[in-house]
Amino acid sequence: MMNSVVDGLARTFPYVFVDGELVEAADACVTVHANALSYGTGTFEGIRAFSGDDGLHLLSAPEHFSRLQQSALILGLTLRYSMEQLLDASVRLLQKNDVREDAYLRPLLVLNEETLHVRTIGLTSRFSIAVHPMGLNYINPKGVRCIVSTWRRAPDLAIPSRAKTTGGYIGPALAKSEALAAGADEAIMLNMEGHVAEATTSNIFLRFGSRWMTPPPYDDILPGITRTHVMRLIEELMGEPVVECSIDRSQLYVADEMLLCGTAALVVPVIAVDGRPIGPGVPGSRTLELQQTLMSICRRQDSRHAEWLTNVPGRVGVGF
Ligand code: PMP
Numbered sequence: 001m002m003n004s005v006v007d008g009l010a011r012t013f014p015y016v017f018v019d020g021e022l023v024e025a026a027d028a029c030v031t032v033h034a035n036a037l038s039y040g041t042g043t044f045e046g047i048r049a050f051s052g053d054d055g056l057h058l059l060s061a062p063e064h065f066s067r068l069q070q071s072a073l074i075l076g077l078t079l080r081y082s083m084e085q086l087l088d089a090s091v092r093l094l095q096k097n098d099v100r101e102d103a104y105l106r107p108l109l110v111l112n113e114e115t116l117h118v119r120t121i122g123l124t125s126r127f128s129i130a131v132h133p134m135g136l137n138y139i140n141p142k143g144v145r146c147i148v149s150t151w152r153r154a155p156d157l158a159i160p161s162r163a164k165t166t167g168g169y170i171g172p173a174l175a176k177s178e179a180l181a182a183g184a185d186e187a188i189m190l191n192m193e194g195h196v197a198e199a200t201t202s203n204i205f206l207r208f209g210s211r212w213m214t215p216p217p218y219d220d221i222l223p224g225i226t227r228t229h230v231m232r233l234i235e236e237l238m239g240e241p242v243v244e245c246s247i248d249r250s251q252l253y254v255a256d257e258m259l260l261c262g263t264a265a266l267v268v269p270v271i272a273v274d275g276r277p278i279g280p281g282v283p284g285s286r287t288l289e290l291q292q293t294l295m296s297i298c299r300r301q302d303s304r305h306a307e308w309l310t311n312v313p314g315r316v317g318v319g320f
Helices: 035-039 061-075 083-096 167-181 225-238 285-298
Strands: 015-018 021-024 042-044 047-052 055-059 103-111 125-133 144-148 186-190 196-199 203-208 211-214 242-244 257-262 266-273 309-312
Touching: 015 083, 021 083, 035 103, 042 061, 047 285, 061 083, 061 103, 061 225, 083 103, 083 125, 083 309, 144 167, 167 186, 196 203, 203 225, 211 225, 225 242, 225 257, 225 266, 225 285, 257 285, 266 285
Parallel strands: 144 186, 144 266, 211 242
Antiparallel strands: 015 021, 015 125, 042 103, 047 055, 047 103, 055 309, 103 125, 186 196, 203 211, 203 257, 257 266
């Protein structure tokens, strides 16, 4: 779980949305001179589409596009599409590619101007949405082993943490590499103050007794959309409070349950940190309940929170 989103792009879909047109993927190119390639001047999103008995549904698409709009504002980039146009582009892209399986949309706004200038304003940008197959291989019921990375989560004043920036993933990539080289699955990153921030591409929740904790946005996290769903489900399913508060490193070692959450992985149990077992060293029962419930909601097997899903008209799901 949680390796690259599309390992090696073994299989992909033929059409990509680029600046208002649906074009063949081979024609959706930038040159080596593109500003974003040297400087990471761009922002992106990841949106899941789930196939269920009653068709294909996007999970939290408006929330992802509104975060993209906010990221663009923070960076000083211009996203020239309304929410309606972004949702329409996503639906048309899925239809054109005849997507009937679980998939992942990658909206991407980058400075493609061929210039050596290091800046975000006054340069031309390109907006695209690509789509990749994404099955359940990222949704891991067995749990992951984490290390605490020596790489820190960049502070908001260095790389804006509320913006999902392309350049901002150097730190997480180094942290993930450190975890893999150490024989672990995933890295937990601390912020510059030494507080727990998040994992490389997911947010973190800890359970102590019957109380949950998760780091607040001011501890340099990307405030995840799955994070808000998990907070809601914890309250609804378990009636347990979730406290947003700074978390020290040593608290990681004494939590009763721990989970990571994000678009690709949904909810993943953490079973060890730095070689120390979390609880009895197996996935927490409440974590598994959250994982199952969220999955059932995404597949429309659970009728709760239908408002989290956007139907893709004209598509039918697996089994038809
Ligand atoms: N933090 C980081 C750094 C991420 O890349 C992601 C994945 N987008 C998350 C948290 C989780 O966010 P979301 O639930 O919106 O996918």
